[in-house]
Amino acid sequence: GQQVMQIPQYQHVQEGEDFTTYCNSSTTLSNIQWYKQRPGGHPVFLIQLVKSGEVKKQKRLTFQFGEAKKNSSLHITATQTTDVGTYFCAGWGKKLVFGTGTRLLVSP
Amino acid sequence: NAGVMQNPRHLVRRRGQEARLRCSPMKGHSHVYWYRQLPEEGLKFMVYLQKENIIDESGMPKERFSAEFPKEGPSILRIQQVVRGDSAAYFCASSLRDRELDTQYFGPGTRLTVL
Numbered sequence: 001g002q003q004v005m006q007i008p009q010y011q012h013v014q015e016g017e018d019f020t021t022y023c024n025s026s027t028t029l030s031n032i033q034w035y036k037q038r039p040g041g042h043p044v045f046l047i048q049l050v051k052s053g054e055v056k057k058q059k060r061l062t063f064q065f066g067e068a069k070k071n072s073s074l075h076i077t078a079t080q081t082t083d084v085g086t087y088f089c090a091g092w093g094k095k096l097v098f099g100t101g102t103r104l105l106v107s108p
Numbered sequence: 109n110a111g112v113m114q115n116p117r118h119l120v121r122r123r124g125q126e127a128r129l130r131c132s133p134m135k136g137h138s139h140v141y142w143y144r145q146l147p148e149e150g151l152k153f154m155v156y157l158q159k160e161n162i163i164d165e166s167g168m169p170k171e172r173f174s175a176e177f178p179k180e181g182p183s184i185l186r187i188q189q190v191v192r193g194d195s196a197a198y199f200c201a202s203s204l205r206d207r208e209l210d211t212q213y214f215g216p217g218t219r220l221t222v223l
Contacts, residue, residue: 033211035214041216042199042215042216042217043199043201043214045211048211088150088151090151095153096141096212098143098151098152098153099150100149101150
């Protein structure tokens, strides 16, 4: 079945450092979504990418969808303590399959 | 607009009891999804429903678990004869249109603890 893996599983950075999480699917995706989940909270939708090679920016966050539509990345520039949480990608194949998540910890 | 609502937020059950989790989608949304999240893990799709219809239940265990989304009222995820392994956070999400074309909005979740 369709699998979506994310790396790294966990990253601890100092405030101001950059952070990137990578998402890889075993199958071609029709679109990919990114969610953020704060500790003890629920997933909150961040963005959706649909087109091959698409790049979207939200302030310090940059999202990219691979040319083959099988991978994606989320890059955060100059992290802040408010960025703490787990970032999930979710890919649409036959159903929405969530990645394994990358847990980000930011120290002040 | 109220978001997706779930209740209860926390539920404690003893082994063998039944758990009923409720989800009210966002106003105007007719597509509901249930996910399970084990501690420190990702979300696992369980079931996708539209009003009065189960569209995809491929992620739901065949035994003890059932879901419904009646014409009136919330969607309900029912777990019979709970076991300790059912302890998890159960999230409901809803969307406005066909699932591939629209964003899913998540509720706050129900944290189920089985003693």
